[in-house]
Amino acid sequence: MRTISLLAPTRIVIMVLSLCLAPFAASPAGAAPTEVDCTKCHSRLVVKMKIVHTPLQRGCPYCHTGIADALKVPHKKTNAITKGLSAEQPELCYGCHGRSEFTKKVVHAAVGMGCTGCHTPHAGNNEKLLVAAVPDLCFNCHDKGEFTKTKKHSPIVAGKCLACHDPHSSDYPGILVKSPNEICLDCHGQIKTSSHVGGVFGKAGHPLGGERSLKGAGKQPVKDPKRKGKIFSCASCHNPHSSDEIKLFRYPAKTPSQLCSYCHTTKAVGSTGGLP
Ligand code: HEC
Ligand code: HEC
Ligand code: HEC
Numbered sequence: 021m022r023t024i025s026l027l028a029p030t031r032i033v034i035m036v037l038s039l040c041l042a043p044f045a046a047s048p049a050g051a052a053p054t055e056v057d058c059t060k061c062h063s064r065l066v067v068k069m070k071i072v073h074t075p076l077q078r079g080c081p082y083c084h085t086g087i088a089d090a091l092k093v094p095h096k097k098t099n100a101i102t103k104g105l106s107a108e109q110p111e112l113c114y115g116c117h118g119r120s121e122f123t124k125k126v127v128h129a130a131v132g133m134g135c136t137g138c139h140t141p142h143a144g145n146n147e148k149l150l151v152a153a154v155p156d157l158c159f160n161c162h163d164k165g166e167f168t169k170t171k172k173h174s175p176i177v178a179g180k181c182l183a184c185h186d187p188h189s190s191d192y193p194g195i196l197v198k199s200p201n202e203i204c205l206d207c208h209g210q211i212k213t214s215s216h217v218g219g220v221f222g223k224a225g226h227p228l229g230g231e232r233s234l235k236g237a238g239k240q241p242v243k244d245p246k247r248k249g250k251i252f253s254c255a256s257c258h259n260p261h262s263s264d265e266i267k268l269f270r271y272p273a274k275t276p277s278q279l280c281s282y283c284h285t286t287k288a289v290g291s292t293g294g295l296p
């Protein structure tokens with residue numbers, strides 16, 4: 021991103037001069053007549069970009085309502101809002117983009133940090149005006165180590181974070197696009213019909229989560245015995261991203277049966293009574 025110090029007038033002059041020499045290309049088609057052609061000096065924001073944000077066609081002051089005399093640099097602002105915008109984010113964006121998409125039960129903390137953490141409001145070369153393509157975008161804030169252990173889940177190798185997560189908000193934990201088990205069964209449907217962990221466990225297979233009736237408490241989701249606040253799901257035994265263990269196990273285990281003791285006391289493995 022371009023940053024110009026207010027304390028460096030020579031650089032500003034150079035920038036203004038060089039940008040004024042830039043070939044005409046920046047003025048968006050059908051721009052509303054404004055007193056000043058902002059792109060004369062700010063062509064870099066839009067020139068040679070593949071994707072231009074639609075409202076730019078209505079002219080820059082459409083969002084930057086608070087820039088007074090644009091020919092005077094630094095600009096004088098007529099309001100107290102960042103960059104002379106008509107509203108702070110995300111309200112500015114909700115003016116045109118339905119708020120409901122961003123305010124479902126589980127909201128990505130990144131949305132609270134501002135839409136422009138991920139999107140440029142002007143123009144860019146990535147799909148959906150993203151500041152970087154997925155998954156690199158995600159690694160701007162999330163430690164890559166979690167996704168690059170020795171065994172990587174196939175959708176991670178393909179960079180498909182959005183196969184499982186909504187970037188904005190969702191009704192499911194982990195901003196998943198579906199409930200935790202459903203998301204896995206989309207691609208691993210055979211597990212529904214086979215006996216999972218059958219080799220160690222026998223014909224019935226290990227329970228895979230869902231709801232249980234509790235005495236006097238109605239139906240409740242089964243809880244993950246190992247991770248507080250999480251429900252019991254495929255992701256209780258498997259790391260959905262990557263792992264140093266066989267079968268993407270979440271915990272160190274060289275064989276399937278070594279995994280059991282993380283949740284069941286050794287004596288009582290083979291019954292739910294063994295759960296802590
Ligand atoms: C004469 C050249 C020129 C014109 C015309 C111009 N700008 Fe600027 N603008 C600059 C320069 C140089 C800077 C960087 C100096 C600064 O940070 O204030 C700047 C900075 C800005 C900033 C950042 C201010 C901040 O608070 O960081 C915004 C927003 C902006 N311009 C919007 C506009 C809009 C909208 C228009 C048209 C209405 C416009 N500019 C027209 C030269 C110009
Ligand atoms: C859809 C609303 C919208 C429109 C239309 C718009 N801007 Fe912006 N502009 C923003 C937002 C939001 C920011 C703050 C970005 C941030 O904080 O990261 C911004 C920031 C800026 C900045 C500060 C430097 C930067 O990149 O952050 C300049 C300069 C600027 N805009 C110029 C323009 C010009 C010139 C136009 C017309 C070509 C324009 N804007 C049209 C929303 C808009
Ligand atoms: C003045 C109305 C307006 C405002 C304000 C506005 N947008 Fe948009 N935006 C649009 C329109 C119109 C489209 C095109 C919609 C379409 O094609 O379905 C669009 C498209 C987008 C797209 C998709 C681009 C693509 O290539 O498909 C993104 C991302 C986006 N806007 C983000 C933002 C963000 C972030 C903000 C706030 C900084 C914002 N918008 C503010 C009107 C607006």
Ligand code: HEC
Nearest residue numbers: 110113114117122130131134135137138139148154182187
């Ligand atoms: C964590 C990064 C991130 C943040 C923060 C973020 N977005 Fe997005 N946004 C994305 C990604 C990734 C996509 C592409 C989704 C896809 O391709 O399915 C997207 C897509 C969009 C689209 C296009 C939707 C479509 O169906 O074409 C709009 C509009 C949009 N975002 C607006 C916003 C607004 C407004 C905010 C702030 C309230 C915001 N985004 C915050 C990552 C983000």
Ligand code: HEC
Nearest residue numbers: 126129130133137154157158160161181185187193194195
């Ligand atoms: C601008 C920074 C930023 C970007 C970019 C970003 N995130 Fe996040 N994300 C956060 C923060 C902050 C949290 C909350 C703290 C945490 O859990 O690490 C979070 C949490 C999450 C969570 C856990 C949500 C929950 O409620 O359990 C998921 C899943 C997630 N992000 C996925 C993504 C994906 C996928 C992308 C890329 C499309 C992405 N993030 C890009 C900042 C970001």
Ligand code: HEC
Nearest residue numbers: 155158162167175176180181183184185194200250255260
């Ligand atoms: C196959 C589906 C799937 C894919 C693909 C996927 N995730 Fe996840 N992710 C999940 C599930 C399921 C959880 C919740 C795990 C749990 O129960 O704690 C999760 C949790 C997270 C969290 C919360 C912290 C944590 O580790 O529990 C972050 C951050 C995250 N994912 C980011 C990403 C990013 C970035 C990508 C792409 C590089 C990605 N995910 C791809 C399924 C997926």
Ligand code: HEC
Nearest residue numbers: 171174175183203204206207208254255258260266267268
């Ligand atoms: C978009 C499709 C897709 C989704 C969604 C998905 N997977 Fe996978 N998964 C694959 C593919 C492809 C493979 C590799 C082919 C194979 O071994 O069957 C794989 C392999 C695996 C493996 C075996 C790894 C090994 O080393 O043998 C496990 C365990 C696994 N996935 C668990 C999960 C879990 C848990 C979820 C939900 C959080 C999930 N998968 C969601 C596509 C997916």
Ligand code: HEC
Nearest residue numbers: 201204205208211217218219220226228253254257267276
């Ligand atoms: C109680 C722990 C546990 C749960 C819950 C669990 N798995 Fe597994 N999973 C295992 C073990 C152990 C293995 C290795 C089985 C073997 O080799 O006999 C395995 C193997 C796999 C494999 C590799 C296939 C194969 O036969 O090698 C996939 C794919 C998989 N699981 C997906 C899932 C999905 C999807 C869910 C949720 C619907 C799920 N698992 C729930 C423990 C679990």
Ligand code: HEC
Nearest residue numbers: 217220227242252256257276277279280282283290291292
């Ligand atoms: C991540 C934690 C976890 C791991 C690892 C795990 N289990 Fe479980 N197990 C559970 C939970 C939770 C239940 C209760 C499920 C329910 O009530 O639906 C359960 C239930 C059981 C039951 C009772 C089945 C029933 O129908 O009531 C047996 C037997 C069992 N596990 C054996 C094993 C064995 C053998 C292993 C190793 C291959 C294993 N478990 C690994 C969490 C785990």
